Amino acid sequence: GAVVSQHPSWVICKSGTSVKIECRSLDFQATTMFWYRQFPKQSLMLMATSNEGSKATYEQGVEKDKFLINHASLTLSTLTVTSAHPEDSSFYICSAREQVAGAKTGELFFGEGSRLTVL
Amino acid sequence: DAKTTQPPSMDCAEGRAANLPCNHSTISGNEYVYWYRQIHSQGPQYIIHGLKNNETNEMASLIITEDRKSSTLILPHATLRDTAVYYCIVRATANSGGYQKVTFGTGTKLQVIP
Numbered sequence: 001g002a003v004v005s006q007h008p009s010w011v012i013c014k015s016g017t018s019v020k021i022e023c024r025s026l027d028f029q030a031t032t033m034f035w036y037r038q039f040p041k042q043s044l045m046l047m048a049t050s051n052e053g054s055k056a057t058y059e060q061g062v063e064k065d066k067f068l069i070n071h072a073s074l075t076l077s078t079l080t081v082t083s084a085h086p087e088d089s090s091f092y093i094c095s096a097r098e099q100v101a102g103a104k105t106g107e108l109f110f111g112e113g114s115r116l117t118v119l
Numbered sequence: 120d121a122k123t124t125q126p127p128s129m130d131c132a133e134g135r136a137a138n139l140p141c142n143h144s145t146i147s148g149n150e151y152v153y154w155y156r157q158i159h160s161q162g163p164q165y166i167i168h169g170l171k172n173n174e175t176n177e178m179a180s181l182i183i184t185e186d187r188k189s190s191t192l193i194l195p196h197a198t199l200r201d202t203a204v205y206y207c208i209v210r211a212t213a214n215s216g217g218y219q220k221v222t223f224g225t226g227t228k229l230q231v232i233p
Contacts, residue, residue: 004162044223
């Protein structure tokens with residue numbers, strides 16, 4: 001199946017610094033990517049929807065100035081956690097929706113996740 | 120996307136069939152039933168999806184009731200590696216004109232016991 005790759009898979013940073021997480025669709029074009037956050041023993045929480053070439057759509061309660069999303073190409077979306085604090089420590093997961101073409105249904109594929117720890 | 124209800128946890132003996140139920144009583148006509156699973160500290164993995172007919176692939180079978188208000192995911196011969204959280208989701212596909220985003224419920228934590 002299609003592959004979505006996230007980088008880095010884990011990162012540790014100091015409080016106050018910014019961290020960028022990349023999400024790439026390796027063998028398909030993705031007009032839409034989604035970013036999720038998952039705290040321990042909880043389900044995935046949708047943070048935002050990233051559309052290629054336009055501004056991201058954030059879910060209620062998610063600070064757009066803190067979680068900057070850029071979707072500059074059909075294969076890459078980035079999430080930047082700005083001025084990170086310990087409460088931002090979490091597992092961040094992206095998913096990419098395959099660009100619909102012909103009979104394809106635009107399935108969703110998920111990355112491996114990126115674990116952020118803020119000290 | 121319609122809301123789904125799943126039992127929080129289930130146990131299954133290794134080698135036996137695991138039957139995971141899901142209720143989706145408010146499902147719309149253009150919404151499919153999708154199943155994903157998440158093994159600890161990994162991203163969700165697609166398992167199977169269906170609209171109204173039963174589906175089978177190399178991983179699992181999906182049984183959808185005639186009224187489409189519930190479904191069951193069947194892992195025919197559970198192994199220890201099937202221990203994971205299983206999520207049932209209903210959503211419209213891109214070419215059906217429905218919503219694109221996917222929201223997750225709490226899922227069912229399946230524990231396969233040796």
